[in-house]
Amino acid sequence: MPDATPTPPGPAEIPDDASVITSDVPGSFAWRVMRERNPALVRKVRDAFPFSPERRDRFAALLDQLDVGVVEPIGADAHDHRSWQDWGIARHIGTSLLHAPFLWAESYFYRLLLDASGYFGPGPWRGVDPFAPFKRAELAGPETAAEIRALDTLTGLDPRERADVLLRSSLWGNRADLSFQEGAHGVDAEKSRLVADATERFWNLLDEGSGGRVCLVADNAGRELLPDLVLLDDLLATGRASEVVLHVKPHPYYVSDATTADVLDSLRHLCAREGQAYDVGTRLWRAMEQGRLRVRAHAFSCAPLPYQEMPEDLAADFAAASLTIMKGDLNYRRLVGDRYWAPTTSFATATGYFPGPVAALRTLKSDVVTGLDRATVAALDESGPAWRSSGTHALVQLRG
Numbered sequence: 001m002p003d004a005t006p007t008p009p010g011p012a013e014i015p016d017d018a019s020v021i022t023s024d025v026p027g028s029f030a031w032r033v034m035r036e037r038n039p040a041l042v043r044k045v046r047d048a049f050p051f052s053p054e055r056r057d058r059f060a061a062l063l064d065q066l067d068v069g070v071v072e073p074i075g076a077d078a079h080d081h082r083s084w085q086d087w088g089i090a091r092h093i094g095t096s097l098l099h100a101p102f103l104w105a106e107s108y109f110y111r112l113l114l115d116a117s118g119y120f121g122p123g124p125w126r127g128v129d130p131f132a133p134f135k136r137a138e139l140a141g142p143e144t145a146a147e148i149r150a151l152d153t154l155t156g157l158d159p160r161e162r163a164d165v166l167l168r169s170s171l172w173g174n175r176a177d178l179s180f181q182e183g184a185h186g187v188d189a190e191k192s193r194l195v196a197d198a199t200e201r202f203w204n205l206l207d208e209g210s211g212g213r214v215c216l217v218a219d220n221a222g223r224e225l226l227p228d229l230v231l232l233d234d235l236l237a238t239g240r241a242s243e244v245v246l247h248v249k250p251h252p253y254y255v256s257d258a259t260t261a262d263v264l265d266s267l268r269h270l271c272a273r274e275g276q277a278y279d280v281g282t283r284l285w286r287a288m289e290q291g292r293l294r295v296r297a298h299a300f301s302c303a304p305l306p307y308q309e310m311p312e313d314l315a316a317d318f319a320a321a322s323l324t325i326m327k328g329d330l331n332y333r334r335l336v337g338d339r340y341w342a343p344t345t346s347f348a349t350a351t352g353y354f355p356g357p358v359a360a361l362r363t364l365k366s367d368v369v370t371g372l373d374r375a376t377v378a379a380l381d382e383s384g385p386a387w388r389s390s391g392t393h394a395l396v397q398l399r400g
């Protein structure tokens, strides 16, 4: 049999006209997610629970739908029927999922997966996080334990050094295989993998705006959320923020995205340890009781749209912050727009609509990137297309 595996597009084939990314180019990153990663995820979730025959039929139907790849309506009696109307489902019904914007199609997929698992239904599976087994395994894993122990090694660092380590831990936590353990030395060691680095301006902005509100729009639970929480604790403890707002997802999403339940699991996890982890956990627990750490789970956090289309109440929340920190790849795609930007497109221009200072802390896991200089792009392209989506590179960007 001939090898039917399509070749991913190389840099020269990636369009440069900032067109919206769709999943209909065989071999592209988006195509592989929709055609390979998502069906595999359906099977993984199906096999992670003793679902009943009826539920298993729902997963089989979902696999068929993904194979045919057509957008179907969301029932008029569904709790989120209205939301999906507002989020433009009418435009896509009856058309191929692969032709819809990748961002839109992926969100729609997660909504279908949750529905198949019974998460939204009236039955016994209602509210059962279908990704919980994977999240729990990560939180209880040896890497997480090592990360947490490594917190105790930071006590000797001077405050700015410590702050840099915490920022990097939160950044690389997005890749979930590097974190506090990098220590002060790791900060230099990974500089070469940073394709843009606004760390200096990040701290300057927070130092100038001392005492304000900082929003952190979380990405993954577990090994990303833990360093995010430690960073928020440090912002409160150093007075760089008087109040922090942690935006999480209102329901399970993109497998490991953090929900309120995950925040509570992480806090309990920290409070059950010793040393620095216990101190951080108990301080944050108190901060939540005092309203200095607030958790928000806005419906738009699971919307299939870029932040440019966010509702007014969410925009008002970000507008009131001295800084909003966007974590991770998906938030980056939503922040700048899920388009084939020329990588040299200005980050400030792409985020010009955002209602306040905004920073992106993200490892590169998709085709979207802005704000790079020409020399950096040339050097990266030399190495092949993988730098855009393999998670080996990261960025810290800021529009102040």
Ligand SMILES: O=P(O)(O)OC[C@@]1(O)O[C@H](CO)[C@@H](O)[C@@H]1O
Pocket: 033, 106, 174, 219, 220, 254, 327, 328, 329, 330, 331, 333, 365, 366
């Ligand atoms: O937001 P995260 O966790 O950093 O990344 C989410 C992600 O894995 O999901 C998408 C593919 O499904 C990609 O955009 C991205 O790589």
